Amino acid sequence: MPKLDLSLTLPPAHPRALRLVNPVMIASGTFGTDGYGDGLPPTFLFQDLGAVVAKTTTLAPRAGNPQPRMAIGWGWHLNSIGLANPGMDAVLRDKAPVWAAWKTPVILSIAGERAGEFAELARMAEGVPGIAALEVNVSCPNVEGGLEFGQSPELAAEVTRQVKASTTLPVVIKLSPNVTDIVQVACAVAAAGADALCLINTLVGLAVDSHRQRPVLGAGRGGVSGPALKPVALAAVYRTHDSVDIPIVGVGGITTAEDALEFLMAGACAVQIGTANFADPLTPAHVLRDLRLLLRRRRVTALRQVIGTAHHLGQSAAPSKAGSAASAPP
Numbered sequence: 001m002p003k004l005d006l007s008l009t010l011p012p013a014h015p016r017a018l019r020l021v022n023p024v025m026i027a028s029g030t031f032g033t034d035g036y037g038d039g040l041p042p043t044f045l046f047q048d049l050g051a052v053v054a055k056t057t058t059l060a061p062r063a064g065n066p067q068p069r070m071a072i073g074w075g076w077h078l079n080s081i082g083l084a085n086p087g088m089d090a091v092l093r094d095k096a097p098v099w100a101a102w103k104t105p106v107i108l109s110i111a112g113e114r115a116g117e118f119a120e121l122a123r124m125a126e127g128v129p130g131i132a133a134l135e136v137n138v139s140c141p142n143v144e145g146g147l148e149f150g151q152s153p154e155l156a157a158e159v160t161r162q163v164k165a166s167t168t169l170p171v172v173i174k175l176s177p178n179v180t181d182i183v184q185v186a187c188a189v190a191a192a193g194a195d196a197l198c199l200i201n202t203l204v205g206l207a208v209d210s211h212r213q214r215p216v217l218g219a220g221r222g223g224v225s226g227p228a229l230k231p232v233a234l235a236a237v238y239r240t241h242d243s244v245d246i247p248i249v250g251v252g253g254i255t256t257a258e259d260a261l262e263f264l265m266a267g268a269c270a271v272q273i274g275t276a277n278f279a280d281p282l283t284p285a286h287v288l289r290d291l292r293l294l295l296r297r298r299r300v301t302a303l304r305q306v307i308g309t310a311h312h313l314g315q316s317a318a319p320s321k322a323g324s325a326a327s328a329p330p
């Protein structure tokens with residue numbers, strides 16, 4: 001059987017590019033009970049995954065939103081965690097040294113209240129062993145003002161410029177679906193120097209408790225994730241792939257290898273798994289295992305043979321402009 005090479009370099013030309021052994025990552029906020037890997041089953045070989053994205057970390061510690069913070073329905077989750085995290089100093093002191101010993105790269109997600117604060121967080125992470133890249137969260141719907149940067153192409157571009165000027169790490173900008181046209185924001189941050197995009201964060205939603213006649217979540221609204229988000233995320237990836245030249249990481253509702261393959265075909269060079277981790281933390285490992293089987297069955301030998309193929313109806317393989325796979329197609 002021909003060898004299957006799932007490795008990729010993200011982004012290909014960056015001097016400190018992420019080298020991923022495969023395209024399956026864990027999405028920010030969903031890695032263990034605290035978003036930093038606590039409470040995972042010892043059987044979970046997460047270090048076989050392409051990368052882990054740690055919980056979004058802010059300058060000061062955040063207690064998060066009032067309880068309840070999660071609601072679950074048919075095909076969807078709603079959360080309003082409110083970026084609860086111990087703050088940047090604690091993460092650099094307590095978490096990064098642990099990550100430095102892992103073979104899987106850790107991408108640190110950061111969020112600030114001003115563009116300058118994003119830049120400060122990026123400077124603090126510079127040169128810290130254990131942090132392989134930054135994911136810039138301009139798209140959290142669960143904090144006051146958390147959407148503003150991602151909703152404005154100009155503000156999102158300004159954050160991107162300031163972060164890029166403050167770090168030598170690859171910078172992934174994570175965008176919000178809560179906009180009229182995500183492609184506009186994607187083009188603005190790409191032009192501002194983003195190394196890659198992560199599409200998408202959660203979609204604003206509400207669950208109502210009809211007995212108590214009030215919203216279910218303590219904070220009122222929350223962010224929709226899980227299978228219901230998948231078509232929205234796929235459309236964002238598909239449309240953005242046509243308009244930008246930087247790699248796209250797809251996230252939203254992925255629970256199976258078939259879901260992951262759909263994102264790759266829509267134009268993502270890698271995928272993240274979020275909500276599905278709460279039902280079963282081994283989901284990313286299963287997705288990776290089954291993705292290998294699916295691709296072998298299709299006689300694929302290199303990742304780039306499937307990236308973006310949904311844009312080329314009738315062709316079985318298309319060259320990828322994003323996230324170059326390490327080996328050439330056959």
Ligand SMILES: Cc1cc2nc3c(=O)[nH]c(=O)nc-3n(C[C@H](O)[C@H](O)[C@H](O)COP(=O)(O)O)c2cc1C
Nearest residue numbers: 027028029056079137200201225226252253274275
């Ligand atoms: C409980 C929970 C916490 C999350 N926390 C973060 C976060 O801190 N930063 C972030 O960028 N995204 C966060 N997200 C969004 C996910 O990373 C992901 O973009 C989104 O949930 C869609 O993927 P999914 O459908 O696979 O969950 C969170 C999602 C959930 C469900």
